[in-house]
Amino acid sequence: MNARPLPSADPSRPLPSAPGARLDQARAAVAALEGEQRRLERIGFETPLARCHRQLRYWRFVSGLLALPRESGTASAPGDPSWPAAPRP
Secondary structure (H helix, E strand, C coil), X not given: CCCCCCHHHCCCCCCCCCHHHHHHHHHXXXXXXXXXXXXXXXXXXXXXXXXXXXXXXXXXXXXXXXXXXXXXXXXXXXXXXXXXXXXXX
């Protein structure tokens, strides 16, 4: 059985640099996984359905994070100087 994620929901695929495009990609992944979930429920594949559910939870979380309003005008990401190197006390 193929355990690879859907191409639009592949978590190893890099997100675009523009904030709106990142949110669009995350929402597209959610939509694709919701369709896949319905398909797997219809045909009754339990293990792939569980994998799909985990991926759907991940992409819904990512989509929610990306939908949050930014506090500053620039987005920070790992590697940016504004990104914290370690948790603050």
